[in-house]
Amino acid sequence: MLEEEIKVQLSEKQLAAFNLLRDDNGISEICYGGGGRGGKSYVGSAHVVMTGLEHEGMVSFVARQELKRLKRTTVSTMLKFCRAANLTKDVDYTYSNHDSIMHLSRNNGDFDGGSMVLFEELKHKPTDKSYDRLGSYDLSFVWIDEAQEINVAARDQLKSRLTLLKGQNFDGTNWKLPPKSLYTCNPAKNWIYHDYVRPNQKGSIEAYRKFISALYDDNPFINQESYRNSVLESKNPVMIQRLLYGNFDYDDGDDVLLDYDAILDLFTNSHVPIDLGQKCISADVAMMGNDRFMIGVWYGKVLVEYKSIAKANGAEVKDAIQAMKDKHGIPNRRIVYDADGLGAYLDGFFVGAYAFHANAKEIPTRKTSQNRKKETKPQYENLKAQCHYKLVELTNESEMWLKAIKKADETMVIEEFEQIKRRDPDKDGPMKLVRKEVVKATLGRSPDFSDMCAMRCVFFLPQPKRNRITATAVV
Numbered sequence: 299m300l301e302e303e304i305k306v307q308l309s310e311k312q313l314a315a316f317n318l319l320r321d322d323n324g325i326s327e328i329c330y331g332g333g334g335r336g337g338k339s340y341v342g343s344a345h346v347v348m349t350g351l352e353h354e355g356m357v358s359f360v361a362r363q364e365l366k367r368l369k370r371t372t373v374s375t376m377l378k379f380c381r382a383a384n385l386t387k388d389v390d391y392t393y394s395n396h397d398s399i400m401h402l403s404r405n406n407g408d409f410d411g412g413s414m415v416l417f418e419e420l421k422h423k424p425t426d427k428s429y430d431r432l433g434s435y436d437l438s439f440v441w442i443d444e445a446q447e448i449n450v451a452a453r454d455q456l457k458s459r460l461t462l463l464k465g466q467n468f469d470g471t472n473w474k475l476p477p478k479s480l481y482t483c484n485p486a487k488n489w490i491y492h493d494y495v496r497p498n499q500k501g502s503i504e505a506y507r508k509f510i511s512a513l514y515d516d517n518p519f520i521n522q523e524s525y526r527n528s529v530l531e532s533k534n535p536v537m538i539q540r541l542l543y544g545n546f547d548y549d550d551g552d553d554v555l556l557d558y559d560a561i562l563d564l565f566t567n568s569h570v571p572i573d574l575g576q577k578c579i580s581a582d583v584a585m586m587g588n589d590r591f592m593i594g595v596w597y598g599k600v601l602v603e604y605k606s607i608a609k610a611n612g613a614e615v616k617d618a619i620q621a622m623k624d625k626h627g628i629p630n631r632r633i634v635y636d637a638d639g640l641g642a643y644l645d646g647f648f649v650g651a652y653a654f655h656a657n658a659k660e661i662p663t664r665k666t667s668q669n670r671k672k673e674t675k676p677q678y679e680n681l682k683a684q685c686h687y688k689l690v691e692l693t694n695e696s697e698m699w700l701k702a703i704k705k706a707d708e709t710m711v712i713e714e715f716e717q718i719k720r721r722d723p724d725k726d727g728p729m730k731l732v733r734k735e736v737v738k739a740t741l742g743r744s745p746d747f748s749d750m751c752a753m754r755c756v757f758f759l760p761q762p763k764r765n766r767i768t769a770t771a772v773v
Contacts, residue, residue: 304348304383309519311512312341315480318508319345319439327507329445329494331483332544335525337514338482339375342441347379349439350402350413351390356414356463358439359456363447365398365419373417373442376400386639408575413441418453429455434687436462441481444488450739452480453489455737485607487716488740495546495663501643513544553719553732555690567699567709573598574716577620578632580747580754583615583644595626596754599692600699602626606746616678623648634753653666654753656682660728661759666740678729681756686731698751714748 308316317328331338346358358648360376362368373393380391387393389407389690392408393400404410420429432455440456442448449488497503516527529541539545548558576598584591591610595603603622607614624631630650637644637653645650680686692698693715703711704730717737721730737745 304342304351304385305571306333306348306383307355307519308341308344308346308519309512311510311516312337312344315510315512316344318510319348319480322390322474323656325506325508326477327479327494329481329483329490329507329509332485332495332511332546334484334529334541335514335517337640338512338522339372339380339443342372342443342480342482343379346415346439346441347376347383347385347391347402347758349475350415351404352354352464353438353465353473354403354411354413354481355465356413356438356475357443358403358413358438358551359418359435359437359459360415360441361417361418361441361448361452361456362443363411363421365417368417368443369395369398373398374436376415378764403477407618422449422452432456432459435459435688436461438475438477441506442480443482445481445483446490447487449736452488453479459682475728485540485544487546487549487713492548492713492740492742497611498710511544514542530742533704549716552723553718553721555718556696556715557686558716559740560694561698561712563696564693564698564711564715565703567696568701569701570697572600576757577626577755578757579626579628579635579702580750581615581618581619581633581635582750582753583636584610586602590744590746591618592750593618594702594750594754595622595628599697601702601751603702604747604750616644616686619644619648632757634756635690636749636753651757654681654756656680660684661756675726679728682752683729683731683753684759685752686748687729688758689752690718691757692758700751705749711747714745717741717745718752 314462315328315432318325318328330341342360346360350356350358360372361370379391380387383389390404391400391402391675392409395703398417400415401412402415403408403409405412416435429449429452432452435456437459438461442453442456446454455522457479459581460479462473462477465473481490482495484701493508494503494509497507498509503509514520515522526542529538532538536548549568550647574597576596578596579593580592580596591607591614593605604628605618605622607618610618617637619633622628630648631652633648634652634654635644635648637655638657660676660678661684662754678687681694689698702709717740719732721732
């Protein structure tokens with residue numbers, strides 16, 4: 299079947315995305331979606347099928363996190379599109395559920411030399427963090443559905459497998475198909491937000507990228523009122539913000555620990571008292587690396603001053619802490635610093651300070667100590683997790699005030715606090731955090747500010763008794 303014989307209906311937003319995918323316009327990445335029922339899967343299916351029929355030899359890679367869900371949703375929509383376009387099975391297309399491959403052809407059932415659609419899963423595997431298993435593909439088009447579920451490393455590996463496809467029309471003229479990627483998504487605060495949504499809002503999105511917001515009321519082919527009412531009836535504010543309004547600032551994953559509105563309140567919680575009797579310093583130490591050295595001064599639960607230094611050397615770190623200590627009159631015993639790695643440099647300079655080791659055992663609280671006789675299992679994976687969960691508690695209960703935060707740094711703070719998430723929320727055992735390498739991959743940087751805030755929380759935990767040093771006179 300020839301491309302001009304295919305007649306399908308697309309919404310205005312779908313047509314805009316469809317044309318961007320087909321035209322040689324310098325745009326190689328299109329992110330489409332942002333809400334529920336915006337017609338995401340249908341526009342992807344339209345491009346794969348129609349462009350595959352028109353350009354013989356096209357190899358499309360269509361993926362979701364899990365193959366089972368891909369078949370039940372995306373593949374189902376693509377087959378639905380084929381029927382809507384009046385394509386004939388085994389003549390214009392064929393699909394093998396066993397092999398997860400679709401073949402497309404306009405040669406009346408002869409699929410040799412036609413186009414191929416590969417359906418694959420992109421589940422993260424600890425033994426293949428860089429997705430090297432994708433390195434052997436030679437692709438014309440990549441479509442990641444529900445892209446917010448996928449690790450950015452998978453996106454980058456697939457981009458490296460795209461190649462320009464060339465061919466010849468019946469009249470002897472040549473054609474070329476520029477390689478492109480489509481990411482259809484719902485709201486999430488990961489690479490989708492940082493690379494497409496946020497830059498699009500600021501007007502700074504890369505020239506080769508395009509974000510198209512598509513919500514339920516952009517789709518004329520559904521009962522919009524019925525869908526809207528069904529979401530509103532849930533009375534779930536996060537679901538309503540995400541699915542109806544495409545609000546990327548709300549996250550509803552099972553791993554979410556912090557309420558978004560509570561994070562925003564951190565900048566305005568002026569009811570939190572400034573406690574001059576509970577001054578302390580927390581410092582996330584980084585020297586000569588990609589991370590920042592972050593130091594904060596706290597009066598009780600109020601951040602009154604902070605400083606960030608990129609790639610600081612040992613002397614700069616020591617001097618910055620000393621200056622803060624002298625300025626605010628804070629004794630060594632009320633200083634906590636990250637003692638892992640390069641932070642060990644400070645051990646000899648601030649005697650009596652708290653050397654924070656992230657993987658140290660949790661500090662028993664009065665409650666856990668009472669239960670220790672009956673229950674020996676730890677409540678937290680390590681000290682880092684314990685302090686972060688304390689930070690979560692203070693934030694959600696509006697008991698912390700980041701008074702000193704500059705307006706220009708608020709987005710940085712919000713982004714880092716949003717990434718404080720629980721690892722393995724569906725499993726029993728001690729409470730864990732999403733691993734730092736995952737957070738760094740999501741943010742594109744280390745969460746140094748939120749780590750500094752979490753370390754401050756160690757002083758809210760029972761402190762071990764310090765050995766008293768005595769001197770004996772020699773007669």
